[in-house]
Structure formats: structure tokens, C-alpha cells
Amino acid sequence: MPEPEARKKAILIIDDEENMRHMLQSMLRRYGYLIETAEDGVQGLDKIGQQRFDFVLCDIKMPRMDGMTFLKASREHLQNTTVIMMSAYGSIDLAIEAMKLGAYDFISKPFKNEEIRLTLKKAEERERLKSENLQLKDKIQRIAGSLSFGNMVGKSPAMQQVFSMALKVARFDSTVLITGESGTGKELIAQGIHQESERRSGPIIPVNCASIPESLMESELFGHAKGAFTGADKDKKGLFEMAQEGTLFLDEIGEIPFSLQPKLLRVLQEGEVRPVGGTKSKSIDVRVIAATSRDLGKEIAAGHFREDLFYRLNVVPIVLPPLRQRTDDIPRLCRFFINRFNESLNTRIENISSAAMAALMRHDWPGNVRELENAIERAIVLAEGHTLEADNFFGGTTSTADSHPGEDEDAGDGGFSLKVAKARLEARMIRKALAATEGNRTHAAGLLEISHPSLLSKMKLYGIK
Incomplete structure (x- = not known):
């Protein structure tokens, strides 16, 4: 699947000088940031009350409300925002005071464009490392002492190994194949992986491939265009489209018809679906987790399952042990x-x-x-x-x-x-x-x-x- 485009960082520029706001806005937009501006601390407070910003560039000397007063008044709103102060009247004492109030850095005016860019890059790297350290710490705590993963419970070594693998793979968009006997909790593991992933705000769409009639499966998965077949009186989205920016859980993948397997393979490789009767392909951003209680190795040997599809699904295998x-x-x-x-x-x-x-x-x-x-x-x-x-x-x-x-x-x-x-x-x-x-x-x-x-x-x- 293609990687989703990274979210653009949002910056609020607070400065009473119009030329400074315009210069910073033009420069930072070229670097791919989303920009909002404010003329003083009062306008800045109003902006951060309406929208979340990744960074705030704030001048210190301004009318109505200066930068230090803004810092004090905005603490509650800026807990997850990096603030960089700017001033033509810079001093070490002023910089220390700004840091005590929660600022990340202090830049003296006039400054070079590259200085602002490097300061932002350094702040972004700090936030990335901080986030990764928190995730790693959380993961270590879970792996070391957790008795559950999502809605699954287990302290046995076998289940702790499953939870550890599921937590590791949740961070990535790799395709997962969960195998195990009926009733072992394959769907619960899939739900847990989705909830621990960056896609948690998107949908998780479960589909049992064994419960869909073979004649309807292609339409259910990929959708159909109006008039594609008798009864198709309007365009219909398939389950892949419905899972956009989320996770599609294909349970009992071993039941999917052999004739449909090449199309599923193409979707997984290209990240595009073509509805039944459609003339154009549609790009999708979906993570696929598949599960089966069948031995797919035997199914391949019997000619019922494509070997290339198996390898595309089995990027990260998770085996659930039976309760006995x-x-x-x-x-x-x-x-x-x-x-x-x-x-x-x-x-x-x-x-x-x-x-x-x-x-x-x-x-x-x-x-x-x-x-x-x-x-x-x-x-x-x-x-x-x-x-x-x-x-x-x-x-x-x-x-x-x-x-x-x-x-x-x-x-x-x-x-x-x-x-x-x-x-x-x-x-x-x-x-x-x-x-x-x-x-x-x-x-x-x-x-x-x-x-x-x-x-x-x-x-x-x-x-x-």
C-alpha cells in the first residue's frame, strides 16, 4: 500500500511588524508549513483558542499584549505546542525568563532565514524523539507486565509473545496474517492492532469472506458502477473504499474464490481498486489485516490458494495458540x-x-x-x-x-x-x-x-x- 502523505505542520506567527509577518509567512510556506498570523498577543490568544498549532513564533515587544504576557496567558493551550520567542532586544536574562515560562528557544533579531528553519527542524526532531521515547517506554511496560492487548487477556508466555508481536507491527502499515483455530480471538487481535496504530481515528471494517456469496464478493470488496449488472441501479462503494484511512479486516481469507484472488493481489500491490463495471481505478489508503483458521500451505498445495497472494498477505505472521x-x-x-x-x-x-x-x-x-x-x-x-x-x-x-x-x-x-x-x-x-x-x-x-x-x-x- 502507498504510504499516506505526512501531515503538514501548522505555525502561528505573532508579530506587530507587518513586514516581518509577511517575510516569515512567505519563507515558511515554501518549506511546506501551514501558516496563520496575528498582530499581537491578544489576537494570538484568540487563534490558539480556535486551532491547534505545532509551533508558535512570537515576538516579545508588541502593543496591547507583549510576548511574555502571551506566554503566561496561553500555558493551558500550548501544552503540546513548541514556542519560539523572537526579539530585537535580546538578552540572556530575557531568554532564561522565556524558557521558564515554557518557551523552547529564543532567537535574536535580525536573523537569517536559515536560522529560523534550522531552529524549527531542531524542534521537530526533539518532538519526534520525545514521541518515540514515550511510545517505546509504553511498549516496554506493556510487554514486560501487561496481561491484555485490546480486549484480549493472557499472561501465558505464548500470549505474551503474541501481544509483543502485535504491538510491534501496529506502528507500521505492513500487512498482517493472523492464523489460529476458530474461537481463538483473531478478530480481537486485529482490533487491537488497529487501535494501537496511527490509523486508530479511521474505521476498522471487518468482513467474513466465508459469509459472502461468491457471486457478490467482488462487488462487496471493490464496489460496482451503476448498470454493472442487473439490480445495480446506482454506484456503490466497496469495503476497501469504506475502510479509507483505516483498516480492512479480511477474516477467513482462505474462503475467497480462486478467481478473485488475482484482483485482490493487484489491489494489495498497487493500492488501487476498480469497481465492477467501472472504467477508472480509485486510489485507496487502507491497511489490510487478514485471518484464517485454514492451513494455507495445504490450500496452496491443493491448488485452492495462490502462492503469490499468500506471500503478499503473510508479511507479518501472527499465530494464535489454542486455549488447550x-x-x-x-x-x-x-x-x-x-x-x-x-x-x-x-x-x-x-x-x-x-x-x-x-x-x-x-x-x-x-x-x-x-x-x-x-x-x-x-x-x-x-x-x-x-x-x-x-x-x-x-x-x-x-x-x-x-x-x-x-x-x-x-x-x-x-x-x-x-x-x-x-x-x-x-x-x-x-x-x-x-x-x-x-x-x-x-x-x-x-x-x-x-x-x-x-x-x-x-x-x-x-x-x-
């Missing part, structure tokens, strides 16, 4: 999800029993973190008190639980009938889900992972109102 390989993170993830669901479900779960935690640590988690999240939500719905017990997870129907709750009571009435036991368990879970959602059947169906019509049918069957 980082079981040390399970207790912390459980606490994270309990806090989240306590807020969204208005519950007051405080902890997990040791027996339940032991069962969770033993479980294989084929669905990874997503499965754990669903298990915690279901357990909260079924919980009787403020502690999640082993029999709250999966209704005691999987290897997660230590025991098989309900065996004794089911055997007492209905014998060993699995059909009767299943009906009782279903009725119990439906009642709990409805209670947790205050009777919201749509939400309850979501918790139970069944369709709304299926829930209504089961409520009728079990006499639940």
Missing part, C-alpha cells in the same frame, strides 16, 4: 467473562468453586476462548448462588464437570430413562434462561443456542409460561 495450549490463562479469562456478564445480565457472581475450576482446566476446549465464554454465560444463567459450581457448566452433560448432577433425582422418578432426564434438564435450563433475561424469549433462545421457534415449541411442550 495456554490453560494458565483460563482462571483470568473466567474472571474477565464473569465481570462482563455480571454487568450485561445484571447478576452478582463472585467466584468459581475449586471443583468447577479444576474441571475447566481439564477440558480440551475444542471451541477455544469462544467456547469458554459461552460456558461461563450458560453457567451464570444456571447458577443458584454467587458461586459457579461444577454442575452449572454444560448442564453436567460433558467431560467438563467432575460429577454427573441430577443422576440420583432422575433415577428416583423415571428410572434410568435418558429421555425423561433430558426433558427435565431442558425445562430447567429454559426456565433459568427466561428468568435471567426477564422473560425476553429472543435473548433466552440465544443463551440456550436454539432458534426462537424452537424455544416457543419447547415452552409449550413443558408448560412454561
